[in-house]
Amino acid sequence: MPYKIVPLYSKCIGCGDCVTACPINAIGKRTARADMVTLRVRNGKVEVVNEELCDGCGVCIEACPTKAIKIEFVQ
Ligand code: SF4
Numbered sequence: 001m002p003y004k005i006v007p008l009y010s011k012c013i014g015c016g017d018c019v020t021a022c023p024i025n026a027i028g029k030r031t032a033r034a035d036m037v038t039l040r041v042r043n044g045k046v047e048v049v050n051e052e053l054c055d056g057c058g059v060c061i062e063a064c065p066t067k068a069i070k071i072e073f074v075q
């Protein structure tokens, strides 16, 4: 994968907007498998659950009010 999603935990306020916005996560909500989501919020902080599902669309980055998510491009 040429990119990875990186939460900046110190900036996250746990609002869940990124989770709601992520189109892959929306698919995950219709499944019984907890690992079929890219993001979730636990203990008030966002975390990456299944990085492989992320397609790098950037919707979560736009949704985050505190700029707590970024995408790192990797070689
Ligand atoms: S970049 Fe897109 S697919 Fe990846 S976690 Fe964010 S919203 Fe979901």
Ligand code: SF4
Binding pocket: 007, 011, 012, 013, 014, 015, 016, 017, 018, 019, 041, 045, 046, 063, 064, 065, 066, 067, 068, 069
């Ligand atoms: S939208 Fe931003 S602040 Fe809200 S849970 Fe996601 S990463 Fe944290």
